[in-house]
Amino acid sequence: MGAASGACRCLSYSSRSKMSLIESIQAAKTLSFFLLATALSISGAQKKVGPLAQVEVIPGDLSIRSYSHRIDTGSKRIACFSYVTNGLERHGQHEVVLTVPRKGLGNDVPPDVVEIFKSLRDAAVEGHRAGAYEGFVLEPGTSFLGRAGNWGFVLIPAQVFDGVDVPFEALAAVLVKGDETELLKKRLTYRIASMLGAEYKYYPCPPWSEPDRKPLCSAKDCEASLMAKSDWRYAPGLSVRMSPGSGQKSEIDLTVEMSGLPQLNSIFANPTHPDSPAFNLLTLPDPLATMRLAWFPHLGKTGIIFAIPGLYLTGGFLLIRVKEGIEEKAEAVEDGFELCLRPESWGRLRASMALAISNAFPLAAKDRILRVEFLRRFTFDEFVEMPYHATAVGDYLVYAELKKRVPDVGSVEDYIKALSKAASAALKDSKKYDAHGVLIAVGVKPGKKARVWCDAVEGSLPEETLRNLESVLESVPTVEVKDAPIAFAIHGSLWNRTVKEFPAQPAAWIKAIADSGKTLRVPDELFAAIWPD
Numbered sequence: 001m002g003a004a005s006g007a008c009r010c011l012s013y014s015s016r017s018k019m020s021l022i023e024s025i026q027a028a029k030t031l032s033f034f035l036l037a038t039a040l041s042i043s044g045a046q047k048k049v050g051p052l053a054q055v056e057v058i059p060g061d062l063s064i065r066s067y068s069h070r071i072d073t074g075s076k077r078i079a080c081f082s083y084v085t086n087g088l089e090r091h092g093q094h095e096v097v098l099t100v101p102r103k104g105l106g107n108d109v110p111p112d113v114v115e116i117f118k119s120l121r122d123a124a125v126e127g128h129r130a131g132a133y134e135g136f137v138l139e140p141g142t143s144f145l146g147r148a149g150n151w152g153f154v155l156i157p158a159q160v161f162d163g164v165d166v167p168f169e170a171l172a173a174v175l176v177k178g179d180e181t182e183l184l185k186k187r188l189t190y191r192i193a194s195m196l197g198a199e200y201k202y203y204p205c206p207p208w209s210e211p212d213r214k215p216l217c218s219a220k221d222c223e224a225s226l227m228a229k230s231d232w233r234y235a236p237g238l239s240v241r242m243s244p245g246s247g248q249k250s251e252i253d254l255t256v257e258m259s260g261l262p263q264l265n266s267i268f269a270n271p272t273h274p275d276s277p278a279f280n281l282l283t284l285p286d287p288l289a290t291m292r293l294a295w296f297p298h299l300g301k302t303g304i305i306f307a308i309p310g311l312y313l314t315g316g317f318l319l320i321r322v323k324e325g326i327e328e329k330a331e332a333v334e335d336g337f338e339l340c341l342r343p344e345s346w347g348r349l350r351a352s353m354a355l356a357i358s359n360a361f362p363l364a365a366k367d368r369i370l371r372v373e374f375l376r377r378f379t380f381d382e383f384v385e386m387p388y389h390a391t392a393v394g395d396y397l398v399y400a401e402l403k404k405r406v407p408d409v410g411s412v413e414d415y416i417k418a419l420s421k422a423a424s425a426a427l428k429d430s431k432k433y434d435a436h437g438v439l440i441a442v443g444v445k446p447g448k449k450a451r452v453w454c455d456a457v458e459g460s461l462p463e464e465t466l467r468n469l470e471s472v473l474e475s476v477p478t479v480e481v482k483d484a485p486i487a488f489a490i491h492g493s494l495w496n497r498t499v500k501e502f503p504a505q506p507a508a509w510i511k512a513i514a515d516s517g518k519t520l521r522v523p524d525e526l527f528a529a530i531w532p533d
Helices: 021-030 111-127 180-185 189-200 258-268 343-355 399-405 410-428 463-474 507-516 524-528
Strands: 009-014 053-058 062-074 078-085 096-101 135-137 151-157 169-178 231-243 251-257 278-284 291-296 301-306 317-322 329-333 337-340 360-364 368-377 388-395 437-445 449-457 487-492
Touching: 053 111, 062 111, 078 111, 096 111, 096 251, 151 180, 151 189, 151 291, 169 180, 169 189, 180 189, 189 278, 189 291, 189 301, 231 258, 231 317, 231 337, 251 258, 258 278, 258 343, 258 368, 278 368, 317 329, 317 343, 337 343, 343 399, 388 410, 399 410, 410 437, 410 463, 410 487, 437 463, 449 463, 449 507, 507 524
Parallel strands: 096 169, 231 278, 251 368, 317 337
Antiparallel strands: 009 301, 053 062, 062 078, 078 096, 135 151, 151 169, 231 251, 278 317, 291 301, 329 337, 360 368, 368 388, 388 487, 437 449, 437 487
C-alpha cells in the first residue's frame, strides 16, 4: 500500500519530443502544486462504522460485508459502496475489496458481486491464488451489476477508507472492461493500473470501479507496442526503479525479493533467444518509487504519474538485451525499462542473480550505474502504529551457502517474524525517542546459539534500551544451523517513521574489523573474533 495515494499529477512527453525523460522528471520535481490528500494519507486511523449488510455466502467459510462511504479524489467526492470479503485468507488468498459508485444500488450485496467473490474462493481452494498486480477475467457475456459484457479485474493493494473495515493486506479489485481484458490476459496489469491512474488523476490507480466508463485502450491500440513483439514472462519478486541524476551518475536498481529468486534464476538461465539473449520480464512496481511510468497507446506517448515527486521512477517491465559491442544503457521505454548490456556486464549481473549477492557496477560508455539488491520484504499495516516493524532483511551469506547451512531455509523467515514481533513488544512502553529505526544484526551458530547486535538508525535510543532489546531478542527460540554460522540483518522502523538508509553492518562489527587491521569475512571470521565459542 503506497504511502501517498490520492490526487494524481500527470506529466506526459512524446518519444518525438525534445524534452527528455530526465528533463520531464526534473520538471515534475519542480512543479508547484497543492496535494489534495485522501483520508489514507492524513487520518492514520479508520473511523469504525458497522457494515450496512452482510451475506453468508458459505456459512462458516466465506461472508461479504457491505459498507457505505465516500472517496475524496481531490476534485470531487464519490459516494460509494465497498464490498469486503471475510474468509478468503483461510484458503491462502488475501481478502478482497470491491468498491463501486453508489448510484442505482441498494444496501444489499449484489448477486453478481457474490458470484465473483465465490469464484475467487473456489480458485483459492484449488491452489490458484492471486496477489497484487495480478488479475482475472470473467467469462464473456457475464453480468456485472446488471450489465452484460467482457469484464475482468486487476488486483492492487487496498486503500483504507473511513467507515470501512479493510482487512490487513487486503487487495482491491479494480474493474477492467471491453478490449482491456485482452491486455489483462497478457498479464499487463501494471499497464492498465497506471493508465487508470492517469485517466482519473488518482495515484497510483483509482481503487473504485466505474462500470459505465469507456475502455481506455484495446488490443489493437497496443499492436505497435514492444509488448506485442515478443513473449513476456512474469518475473516474481523483481522490481525496477530508476534514479535520474542531475550532473552526476544515475542509477537503475533491480530489487529482488528472495522468495522469487529460484524462479528468477530459472528465467535468467534460459534466455528467450539463445543466439542473442533477450529477457522480456514483467515486473512489479518498486515500493520506494513515488513516480510511475504510464503508456498511452492511442496517443503513442509515455507519461509520468505521481502524487509526490521523488527520487525514484518505476515501471511494469524490464527488457534486457545482450550483445557484443552494444551501447550499454538503461532508459525508460513506454511504461517500463530497457537495459542494454555487453556480455561482460551481463555475466556480472547473472552471477549476482545466481549467488544472490548485491552488487553495483557502471555501464560502459554511459553515466549510469546498475545496482542489484536482494531483500526479504515484510508487509505491515501502516495505519496501525507499531513500536517496531521489520520492513526488509538482508543476508550476509550468499543464498547458495545459506541453503547449505540451514536445513530448512523457510524456518529463517519464521524466526525473523518472531524477532520482529518480540522487538515490537519489547519497545511497546518505551519513550518515543528521535530514532527512526533500528538495525538488528543476528548471528546463529550450530547448537541453536544466537547473538544479537542492535543499533539506532537516524536518531538515538538510550544504551539501556538497546542492550535490553538485544537480551530480549537473544531469548527468542532460534533456528537449527549446521557446520558453520549464519548472519542476517533486519531493517525495521520505529513508530511508523521513515528511514532513508540503513547501515550495512552494526557499529560493533565495523569497530571489530577496524581493530583487527584486516578484512574479516562475515560471518565466519568476524564471529571467530568477536563471538568465540
